[in-house]
Amino acid sequence: MEKKEKITTIKTISALHKLYECGTPKHPLVSVVDLKAMRHDVFEPGTPYQMAFYVIACKRFKGEIQYGRSRYDFEEGTMMFTSPLQVVSAGPDIEMEEGWALFIHPDLLHGTDLDKKMHQYTFFHYEANEALHISDEENAVLKDCVKKIEREYSLNIDKHTVALIASNVELLLNYCTRFYDRQFITRTKANADIVQKFETLLNDYFTKESLTTAGLPDVKYFASRLHLSPNYLSDLLSKHTGKTTQEHIHLQLVERAKTLLWSTTKSISEIAYDLGFEYPSHFTKLFKAKTGHPPKEFRNAG
Numbered sequence: 001m002e003k004k005e006k007i008t009t010i011k012t013i014s015a016l017h018k019l020y021e022c023g024t025p026k027h028p029l030v031s032v033v034d035l036k037a038m039r040h041d042v043f044e045p046g047t048p049y050q051m052a053f054y055v056i057a058c059k060r061f062k063g064e065i066q067y068g069r070s071r072y073d074f075e076e077g078t079m080m081f082t083s084p085l086q087v088v089s090a091g092p093d094i095e096m097e098e099g100w101a102l103f104i105h106p107d108l109l110h111g112t113d114l115d116k117k118m119h120q121y122t123f124f125h126y127e128a129n130e131a132l133h134i135s136d137e138e139n140a141v142l143k144d145c146v147k148k149i150e151r152e153y154s155l156n157i158d159k160h161t162v163a164l165i166a167s168n169v170e171l172l173l174n175y176c177t178r179f180y181d182r183q184f185i186t187r188t189k190a191n192a193d194i195v196q197k198f199e200t201l202l203n204d205y206f207t208k209e210s211l212t213t214a215g216l217p218d219v220k221y222f223a224s225r226l227h228l229s230p231n232y233l234s235d236l237l238s239k240h241t242g243k244t245t246q247e248h249i250h251l252q253l254v255e256r257a258k259t260l261l262w263s264t265t266k267s268i269s270e271i272a273y274d275l276g277f278e279y280p281s282h283f284t285k286l287f288k289a290k291t292g293h294p295p296k297e298f299r300n301a302g
Contacts, residue, residue: 007048007049007050007087008043008047008048008049008050009049009050009051009052009085010049010050010051010052011052012028012052012105013025013027013028013029013030013031013053013103013105014028016031016051016103017031017033019039019042020033020038020039020042021038021039022034022037022038022039023037026153026154027153027157028105029104029105029107029108030102030103030104030105030108030149030153030165031102031103031153032100032101032102032103032146032149032150033100033101033103034099034100035057035059035098035099035100035101036098036099038101045089046089047089048087048088048089049087049088049089050085050086050087050088051082051084051085051086051103052084052085052105052106053084053103053104053105053106054081054082054083054084054102054103054104054105054106054118054124055080055081055082055101055102055103055104056079056080056081056101056102056104056172056173056176057079057080057081057099057100057101057102058077058078058079058099058100058101058134058139058142058143059077059078059080059098059099060077060078060098060099077099077133077134077135077136077138077139078131078132078133078134079131079132079133079134079142079176079179080128080131080132081121081123081124081126081132081176082124083124083125084106086124086125100143100146102146102149102169102172104169108162108165108166109166109169112162112163112166113166113170114166114167114169114170117170121173121176121177122231122232122234122235123176123177123180123231123232123235125229125230125231126229126231126232127228127229127232130228130229130232132176132179132180132183133183134179138175138179141175142172142175142176145168145169145171145172145175146172148168149165149168149169149172152164152165152168153165180235181239184235184236184239184240185239191236191239191240192240194226194228194233194236195236195237195240195241197226198222198226198233198237198245198248199248201222201225201226202217202222202248202249202252203252205217206252206253206256211274211275211276212273212274212276214276215276216249216253216275216276216277217249217276218249219233219234219245219246219249222245222249223245230245233245234246250286250290251290253275253286254286254287254290254291256275257271257275257283257287257295258291258298260274260275261295261298261299262299268280268283268284268295268296271283271295272284283295
């Protein structure tokens with residue numbers, strides 16, 4: 001049996017500061033760090049580790065670096081986001097000109113409105129090669145938010161501190177959402193190619209004689225074939241087609257079901273199994289949700 005590689009977990013902001021030798025934190029649940037002031041040889045390249053908090057980092061490197069299958073120019077800033085306990089690997093030793101990082105423990109956001117919204121910021125689950133590339137002007141906007149967060153936790157902490165920090169974190173994330181939207185638009189050609197490849201994969205999957213063996217495709221299946229993270233693929237499709245990956249899958253599934261209902265005498269259960277459903281009731285529920293009619297009623301109306 002293959003030995004599982006040990007993953008180092010950094011559980012607290014204090015442990016983070018101690019490990020990276022960047023002084024004593026001013027707040028136990030949130031910290032802004034100058035990346036130039038941190039040690040960058042803590043982990044050997046390729047070593048997996050995870051942090052028990054949200055990480056929002058902006059880095060500027062010299063020259064090009066390869067992420068995944070693509071090369072990127074880091075002349076301006078690059079934003080990266082990781083969620084609590086997301087496993088990442090230490091990268092190669094690259095000369096970094098400047099950068100900052102914001103570390104937020106989930107306990108800080110507990111009970112705030114932002115805590116309920118964090119799942120909406122899907123870029124926390126993107127891969128490294130799907131990073132956000134920002135201009136100097138955009139970096140200045142984000143730095144302003146970060147300075148306000150740092151100033152707030154550096155003052156005397158009172159009953160307003162958490163709410164004000166959370167408000168500025170939310171503002172920062174909303175700006176990142178805007179900048180990602182801009183990036184989706186400016187990469188129109190590359191994204192159009194991805195949309196076309198996705199549609200080809202989707203059509204090919206559903207033109208199989210039977211999905212009984214293959215089963216229903218999921219978002220991860222198409223994302224892996226396109227070398228993207230599931231969240232990034234869904235966000236990209238939403239921006240360019242108005243529908244998420246799951247919605248595209250369901251639309252194709254319903255169209256295939258309509259064809260079988262109209263062109264064959266197979267029972268509803270047989271059609272459900274042919275489409276890869278384990279339970280016919282799940283097929284009926286989905287079909288009704290998408291068309292407004294159960295399969296049997298739809299067939300009789302046709």
